[in-house]
Amino acid sequence: MTNNPFPLSRDELLTAYRTMRTIRDFEERLHVEFAKGDIPGFVHLYAGEEACATGIMMHLTDIDRIASTHRGHGHCIAKGVDVHEMMGEIYGKVTGCCRGKGGSMHIADLSKGMMGANGILGAGAPLICGAGLAAKFRGDGGVGLTFFGDGAANQGTVLESMNLAAIWNLPVIFVVENNGYAESTSVEYATAVDSYVDRAAGFGLPGVTVDGTDFFAVYEAAGEIIKRAREGGGPALLECKTVRFFGHFEGDAQTYKAKGENDHNRAHRDCLKLFGARVTAAGVVSEADLALIDREVAALIDDAVETAKGAPLPGARDLTTDVYVAY
C-alpha cells in the first residue's frame, strides 16, 4: 500500500492545487487591476469557488464540453483555456481568445471544449443539451456540463433543459454553484424548494449536494456522476455549496452580506487552505511543493497581465471579422 490516502496521485494533487491557485491569483489580480480602470466591461470574480471547477474538470478531457456563466474565469482555467489568451480577452486585446471582442463574459475556446462564458443567466443549459445530443450521436463518450448559480437555477431555460436532457437521456450534467446569493438576493428568499436536488427529482434526475469548498467531496461526487453519464446512465445534477469571496461584480458594496461574513469564509471556508492543510498533513505533498507552485503561478499571472496590457486593441478593420460564422 502506498502512503497516499487520496483518490488522486501526488502529481494529480499538485495539478489540482496549481489549477485552484491559478484561478485564485487570476481573480485576486483582476480585483486589483479592475480598480485601476483599464479593463472594459464588467468582471465577476470566482474567488472562493475554485474547488468546484477544479474538482469537476479534473474528470474531463477536451472532447467534453462545458457551458459556463458570467462568473466563468474559473471554469475556463480548469478546462485548460490559456491564461494569457484569457487575460488578453478580458483586456479587450487582439491577443485574446476571441480577439478581444468578447471580454470577460464571452471567453470561449472550442478546442478545449469550452463553449463560452455567458452573460445571459441560464443560457448555458439549452446549449449543453445540444452538445450532449451531439456527443450521444457521435458515440464518442463525451459528456457536457453546464454551470449555473443559485439564482440562474430559477430560470425557465434550466428547467426546460433538465426535462429535455431527461427525456433524451443525454450525457449532460447540471452543476449548481450555490454561493448563497444572486447579486444581492439570498437563496433562501428566492428559491421555493429547499434544495435544487429536489427540483431535479421532479424531472427524474438524481442529484447530489456536496460541500463545494471541499475539493475531495466535489471530486468524488463529480467522478461518479460523470462516469455514469459517459456510460449512458443519463443526466444528473450536482449542487456545490460554496462561497464567493468578493462582491457580485467589482465595485459591489456587499451591504447584503452579514458583518464579517467574508472574513469568516476566508478564514474557515477557503478551499485552497483546506486542501493545502489536508495534503500536507497526510505527508503526500510538502509545504515547499505548494510554495513552489505559488511562486510559479504568481509569475504566470504577472506575465499574463503585462502581456495583455502591452498588446494592441482591435482596430476598425477588425470590426467585421470573426463575428459571424458561415455554415
Add this chain to the structure above:
Amino acid sequence: MTSSTPPKVGIIANPISARDIRRVVASANSVQVADRANIVLRALAALAACGIEEVVMMPERGGIATHVLRGMERSNAQGEARFPRLTHLAMPVTGTVDDTRRAARMMREAGDIAAIIVLGGDGTHRAVVAECGQVPIAGISTGTNNAFPEHREPTITGLATGLAAMGQVPAALAFAANKLIEVRIDGGPPDIALVDVALVTDRFVGARALWRAETFRELYVAFADPEVIGMAAIAGLIEPVTRREPGGLALTLAPAATAPMVVHAPIAPGLVTPVGVESWRRMPSGTVFSPDIAAGSVALDGERELFFDGHQEVTITLQDAAFRTVDVAAVMAFAAREKLLLRHAAPTTHPAPPRAALLAGA
C-alpha cells in the same frame, strides 16, 4: 412524571434531506420538506388523540415549522381542534446538526418531556442520542437508506409515543433499551454509531457514503437484521443479531476477489453488491476492539466521518442499554390487548368500560 404536570412530547425534525451520492451510485431517495411537515402533522394529531396537550419542537428555518403552523391554522379555521399546543424551544438556529444536539440537550434538561419523536436519518438520530440521556426516543425515517429508524406510518409512531408518554402502558413494556457503538481516536471524546461502524481503506471523507465494496475492511454492528439496508445488511445475512439481545458482531472484510466467502448484500437502496468476508465473531458489550488496518476512515452508520493514520489509536466498544426507544410494536400490541383505543358506541350492551377514552370527542 408527576401528576401535576401533564407530560409533554418533544419533536426534533431535521429539515435537511440527505442528498448524498447514494442518489447516483444507488437509487436512494428522501422525503422533501413539505412531506416532512405533513409527517409532523400526522404525529401531532396522533399525540393529541392520546391526550398529549403540549408538544415542544426544535426550531428550524428549513420550512417545516412554516408548513406545520399553516396546517394547524387551516384545521383550526375549519373548527377541527385535533392538534396539541405547539411551542418551539428558545434557541438560536444555525442550520447545522448542532441544532439537533442542542435541542435534544434542552429537552433532556427540561425534565417534563416524556419522549422525543425524531424525524430524520441515521445521522439525526445519532445526534439526538448523543444528548438525550434517558429520555426515550421514537424514530421516524425520512429516507430510503436509514438502518436505525424503523419504517412505518408516522401516525402509528405518534400513537405509540402518546400512549407511552401518558403512562397508559407500563414503562417496562413501552420503552426498550438499545445498544450503541463508541469509536475513539487517541482516547478522545467518543463518536457514536447506532447501527454500524465500518472501517474502509479510503483515507478521506469525500462524498461520505460507502459504495465501493473493495475498500471495506472491518465492520462492527450493534444489530444486524437481514431485512435492513446498508452496511449492517452484510452482517445480517451472515449472522443476524437483534436490536434487543446483548452484544453485536465484528466482521473482517476483504475484496471479494480474494475473500474466502462472498455475501451479496444490499448496502444501499437498489445496490446489491458482492462483499468479501474473511471472518466474524461476537462483539460483547464493554470489550474494546482495536482495528487491524493501520490507516483508513471510519464510517458511522454508513457515512465516512473520520479518518485516521498509522500513528493514531482507534478503539471500538459496544455498549448495551445505552439509550431508550419507544417500542412501538410492543405498545401497539398492548393497546390492542388492553383495548386502550376502544370505545363503545352503546355502553349498555357492553358492560366493560374502555381502559382509556382516547378518541376525539370521548
